[in-house]
Amino acid sequence: xxxxVQKTPMPGLRLSAGITLTMLSIVVLLPIxxxxxxGASFGPGNVWEVVNRERVWTAxxxxxxxxxxxxxxxxxxxxxxxxxxxxYDFPGRRLVDAxxxxxxxxxxxxxxxxxxxxxxxxxxFGQLAAQIGWKIAYTQWGILLALIFVxxxxxxxxxxxxxxxxxxxxxxxxxxxxxxxxxxxxxxILPMLTPAALTGFALALARAVxxxxxxxxxxxxxxxxxxxxxxxxxIQLEEFNYDAAAAIGxxxxxxxxxxxxxxxxxxxxxxxxxxxx
Amino acid sequence: xxxxxxxxxxxxxxRPRKFRAATAEAAPARLALIGIALTGVAILILAPLATxxxxxxxxxxxxxxxxxxxxxxxxxxxxxxxxxxIALPLNAAFGxxxxxxxxxxxxxxxxxxxxxxxxxxxxxxVVAGLCIVLLFGANSLIGGWLVAHGLPIVFAIPxxxxxxxxxxxPFVARELIPVMIEQGRTEEEVALTLGASGWRVxxxxxxxxxxxxxxxxxxxxxxxxxxxFGAVAVVSGKIRGKTATxxxxxEMLYNEYLSVAAFSMAAAxxxxxxxxxxxxxxxxxxxxxxxxxxxxx
Numbered sequence: 008x009x010x011x012v013q014k015t016p017m018p019g020l021r022l023s024a025g026i027t028l029t030m031l032s033i034v035v036l037l038p039i040x041x042x043x044x045x046g047a048s049f050g051p052g053n054v055w056e057v058v059n060r061e062r063v064w065t066a067x068x069x070x071x072x073x074x075x076x077x078x079x080x081x082x083x084x085x086x087x088x089x090x091x092x093x094x095y096d097f098p099g100r101r102l103v104d105a106x107x108x109x110x111x112x113x114x115x116x117x118x119x120x121x122x123x124x125x126x127x128x129x130x131x132f133g134q135l136a137a138q139i140g141w142k143i144a145y146t147q148w149g150i151l152l153a154l155i156f157v158x159x160x161x162x163x164x165x166x167x168x169x170x171x172x173x174x175x176x177x178x179x180x181x182x183x184x185x186x187x188x189x190x191x192x193x194x195x196i197l198p199m200l201t202p203a204a205l206t207g208f209a210l211a212l213a214r215a216v217x218x219x220x221x222x223x224x225x226x227x228x229x230x231x232x233x234x235x236x237x238x239x240x241x242i243q244l245e246e247f248n249y250d251a252a253a254a255i256g257x258x259x260x261x262x263x264x265x266x267x268x269x270x271x272x273x274x275x276x277x278x279x280x281x282x283x284x
Numbered sequence: 285x286x287x288x289x290x291x292x293x294x295x296x297x298x299r300p301r302k303f304r305a306a307t308a309e310a311a312p313a314r315l316a317l318i319g320i321a322l323t324g325v326a327i328l329i330l331a332p333l334a335t336x337x338x339x340x341x342x343x344x345x346x347x348x349x350x351x352x353x354x355x356x357x358x359x360x361x362x363x364x365x366x367x368x369x370i371a372l373p374l375n376a377a378f379g380x381x382x383x384x385x386x387x388x389x390x391x392x393x394x395x396x397x398x399x400x401x402x403x404x405x406x407x408x409x410v411v412a413g414l415c416i417v418l419l420f421g422a423n424s425l426i427g428g429w430l431v432a433h434g435l436p437i438v439f440a441i442p443x444x445x446x447x448x449x450x451x452x453x454p455f456v457a458r459e460l461i462p463v464m465i466e467q468g469r470t471e472e473e474v475a476l477t478l479g480a481s482g483w484r485v486x487x488x489x490x491x492x493x494x495x496x497x498x499x500x501x502x503x504x505x506x507x508x509x510x511x512x513f514g515a516v517a518v519v520s521g522k523i524r525g526k527t528a529t530x531x532x533x534x535e536m537l538y539n540e541y542l543s544v545a546a547f548s549m550a551a552a553x554x555x556x557x558x559x560x561x562x563x564x565x566x567x568x569x570x571x572x573x574x575x576x577x578x579x580x581x
Contacts, residue, residue: 012391017472018482020389024380027397031375034449037401038415045418084324091321095314103322105565109329110503112557112564114511117550120538121332123548124339134554154326175307182306185576192309210405217408220513220531225539237410237514244518250420256414263406266398270406 042260045253057254062230063239067258070236073147074215075152082208085162092163093170095212111160115220122153123225145227150235153221160210165207166200197284202277216262255282335555339547351545352552359525360533361552366510367441367529371448373506376498377455384490386457387464388472398461404453412450413518416443439521447515452505459501460494462576467493496571500564502525507560511553 012020046054057063092104110118126133126143136143143149173196181191219237226233236259243252292574304310309317340348351357382401386394404412420437421426430437471493491498509510513531520527528536530553537546568575 015389016476017469018485023381023385025322026378027385030378030381030449031336031400034446034453035400036501038412038419038446038450039403039407041419041424042415047401084320087317088321088324091317094308095318097318097322103325105561106325106329108561108564109333109557112507112511112561113333114531114534114550114557116301116513116534117511117553117557118332118548119337120534121335124543125331125335128424131335132327133382156332159328178307185495188306188309188313197435202321213406217406217411218298218514219408219410219517224535232553237408240410240414241518244414245418249421249423252414253418256411259411263408263411267403275364 024197039260042253042256045249049253050251053250054254054257056219057219057251058258062234063236063258065231066234066236066239067255069147069150069221069234070216071262073151074212074218077151077158077215078153078208078212080155080203081158081162081211085159085207085211086166086204089163093167098154098239107163110156115218115281116224118156119221119224122156122221123149136221136255143226145229145233148172148234149225149227150222150233151230153225154215154218157218158215161211161214162204162207165203169200169203202273202280205273205277206270209266209273213263213266213270216266218261239275252261291506313348322418331443333554336547340551343544346553347544348548350543351548354545356525356528357533357545357549360528360530360549363441363444363528364400364510364553367448368438370445371452371509372469372502372505374445374449375452375456376502378453379460379501380460380494380498382457383460384466384486384493386461388469393397402454404450409451409512409514410518412449415517416446416515418448421447438519439523439527441527443519444527447519448509448512451507451512451515454497455505455508456501459497459504459576462478463497463574464490472579477510477529486489494575496533496567496574497576500567503560506559510556 018215045225058067066114073109092100092107107168115198123144124130125151126136128134128137128142128144130144133144143152177195178191181195185196217237219235219241223238226235228238230233236255240255240259243249243255285428287581308314352361375463382397386398417438418424420430420443422431422438424437427437437446472485472491476482480488511531512529513535517530517532517535520529520532522528522532522536524536524567530549534549534553537549
């Protein structure tokens with residue numbers, strides 16, 4: 008059996024391990040442990056009873072469904088945006104490239120009130136949509152919009168470096184062999200981008216499922232219609248109903264774990280297939 | 285990269301050309317793709333950004349500035365800066381320690397440790413806040429003891445710091461680990477062989493190699509720390525003038541239909557976000573080779 012830590016003259020093992028494990032425990036592990044402990048003392052049966060309530064179940068499904076739609080939109084638009092930013096030159100390209108990071112930098116509450124103002128029935132874009140009878144803010148469309156906003160950079164940022172690395176000779180070979188440009192894009196380029204695009208998709212999905220700040224302003228928060236799962240936790244906490252809040256929290260934590268696992272599997276599979284991610 | 289520009293005429297617009305390279309799309313397709321991309325970015329990103337400033341200045345500069353100098357607004361700004369000033373060094377210290385541990389030593393369970401460090405990225409901020417309330421709230425074992433000894437965590441500043449550190453936890457470590465893996469251990473080993481002490485190796489060999497990556501991670505951490513809403517909303521208790529940060533104040537003002545005040549605060553926060561974004565972009569342009577996010581293999 009090998010030693011837990013291999014011997015090395017490198018200093019600082021105890022200090023770095025001490026800081027890392029202490030911070031990890033206080034900030035992440037103990038709080039998450041407290042949530043699981045609360046669930047255990049409440050009882051698995053009771054946890055399931057809370058999650059199974061119509062209002063909770065609907066909210067969880069709504070969060071997940073709209074997150075998948077938003078991540079799918081971002082998958083397509085993100086790959087397109089990455090391609091345009093790497094391969095084409097146009098005025099303002101650098102500015103657009105920098106702007107892609109804005110959803111990461113802009114606080115979610117700011118994004119929330121800005122999107123709501125813009126897409127409310129009396130807002131600049133909301134008025135246009137209202138003319139064709141399309142209500143965006145305070146409906147599921149609004150939630151979808153906010154989730155698209157917060158997930159926008161993920162796919163672009165994971166795919167961009169991969170496009171930069173594509174060897175042009177591969178495309179030239181494809182063209183010399185008689186493939187049309189769309190054929191090359193579809194059968195040569197796209198497979199190369201798939202692992203990175205899927206990683207970005209999973210990251211955007213994971214972010215969207217737990218998103219709160221940008222959604223609650225535009226959602227309208229109507230029970231069974233536009234109520235997202237994180238909001239239910241906040242409502243339970245405001246009523247000091249810690250058991251129910253913990254039950255919903257555990258359900259969301261399980262979804263997060265499942266998605267973390269999915270991201271790791273995608274990366275392992277693509278590393279095996281491509282040699283690197 | 286270097287020869288790519290020679291074989292792609294599409295990289296130079298406005299230059300007359302008769303032939304289209306086999307590795308470029310037809311002009312109409314290219315224009316259509318650029319058009320879709322620009323329209324999407326304009327509608328989804330730039331329009332909300334413009335809205336923040338337009339709404340803040342709806343009643344003019346004076347009204348916007350007046351709303352920001354009210355006592356509650358001033359205390360929110362101070363609180364957000366204070367929280368960021370506490371959370372950032374904590375995260376930087378953790379990030380450097382974790383990256384040192386992971387890249388300079390070989391031990392079992394390393395992959396698992398990295399997964400644990402990444403965990404906060406995939407946990408909803410609201411769930412993060414809930415976890416902190418359950419661990420340190422007045423009803424809990426630890427929280428009750430701390431409150432009895434005059435150190436409340438939840439609905440007080442320590443809880444907000446904890447929530448902020450949770451949501452920004454992986455930023456610095458995630459940025460440093462790939463950079464330090466790429467740089468290897470040789471330079472540190474040489475310095476040790478020459479008789480340098482551990483700290484001297486860190487300050488004179490490691491730190492200069494990772495400074496830009498550290499700064500990059502710190503910028504990401506700052507942007508998120510100043511703007512965190514979900515996790516802080518759960519633990520802060522939203523006490524005006526005491527535990528209401530800038531994002532929390534934005535929510536309260538917005539819900540009271542004080543649009544100009546809400547958007548003025550939002551504009552101040554956006555200005556801070558734009559500054560960090562600018563610094564980040566400058567770093568990417570000048571020190572791309574020393575950063576993990578956009579490093580070339």
